[in-house]
Amino acid sequence: VFPLKGKVLNVRDANYKQVTGNAEIQNLLKIMGLDLKxxxxxxxxxxxxxxxLMTDQDHDGSHIKGLLINLxxxxxxxxxxIPGFLKEFFTPIVKATKGRNQLSFYTMPEYEAWKEQTDNGKGFKIKxxxxxxxxxxxxxxxxxxxIDSHKMQYRYDGIEDDRxxxxxxxxxxxxxxxxxxxSYIEGQLVDHSQPDVSYTDFVNKELVLFSKANVVRAIPSV
Known part of the structure; x- marks a missing residue:
């Protein structure tokens, strides 16, 4: 396990010098034996x-995963x-417990939807x-x-993923x-019960939630 510090550089428009000058990317190159050329x-x-990829299950964790996929x-x-080359390890962001019954939620929208259906989670202990x-x-x-129940592979399906x-x-x-x-439709989320997810679905069903939250955070509060 290697802990990356902060967020990796967005290399989409970066040149060779900028990429090689980034300390976190340099560490990744050495660990994996990667050659940029x-x-x-x-x-x-x-x-x-x-x-x-083992990140927090919040919006910033999604952004970190996206930046590494982008790299x-x-x-x-x-x-x-390559099938299975990039994968993620996911853990619950919320757990709801009532007696021996325990529910795990891997996204906040999933949890919020459950609350609406259960009288705000009445009777459950929330963590x-x-x-x-x-x-x-x-x-x-x-x-x-x-671990097989907590990992998901990223899947390349074609040009739509590139786009x-x-x-x-x-x-x-x-x-x-x-x-x-x-254009995001509320409730469209990555299904963590599946063994893999396409890059397109990751972008449109998970990463978009970071972008939405980032816009809200950028709005000045009075």
């Missing part, structure tokens, strides 16, 4: 066969297309998980003991992003 047909020349899509698109560090040792052991990632991170497409954010 190489084109990889498989993972045989890398030190590890895959990368699992590989921009510089090593062939690796991003919010600000980040991975909020989980105790017992929970961590539980997650890793059933979705470019839309999210191309600095010249601010107007397109406004339309993208405004």
């Amino acid at each position: 190489a084109e990889y047909r498989d993972v045989s020349k890398l030190r590890y066969g895959s990368i699992m 590989f899509h921009a510089w090593w698109p062939s690796l991003a297309k 919010y998980y600000k980040g991975l560090g909020t989980s105790d040792a017992k929970e961590a052991k539980e997650y890793f003991g059933s 979705a990632i470019d839309l999210a991170f191309n600095k010249k497409r601010a107007d397109d992003r406004k339309e993208w954010i405004n």
Whole structure:
């Protein structure tokens, strides 16, 4: 496990010097044995066969995942297309408990929808998980003991995935992003019960929630 500090550089419009000058990307290059100028047909020349992203389950965690996906899509698109090369480890952002009945929620919209259907979760004890560090040792052991239930692979389905990632991170497409954010339909979320998710669905069903929240945060409060 290697802890990245903060958010990785958006490399969509960055040049070679900017990318190589970024400390976090340099660490990733060394750990994986990556060469910025190489084109990889498989993972045989890398030190590890895959990368699992372990971020907080909040909006900023989604952004970090997106930035790392963007890094590989921009510089090593062939690796991003390999099934299972990029994957994520997810944990609950909220747990609701009543007696022996425990419900786990992996997105806040999913939790908010449940609250509306259950009289604001009446009778349930609610625990919010600000980040991975909020989980105790017992929970961590539980997650890793059933890791297949807590991991999801990113899947490349074709040119629509390329377009979705470019839309999210191309600095010249601010107007397109406004339309993208405004066209989001509430309730469209990544299904964490599935073993994989396309890059397009990640962008349009998860990353868009970060962008919406980021717009709200940017509005001055009086």
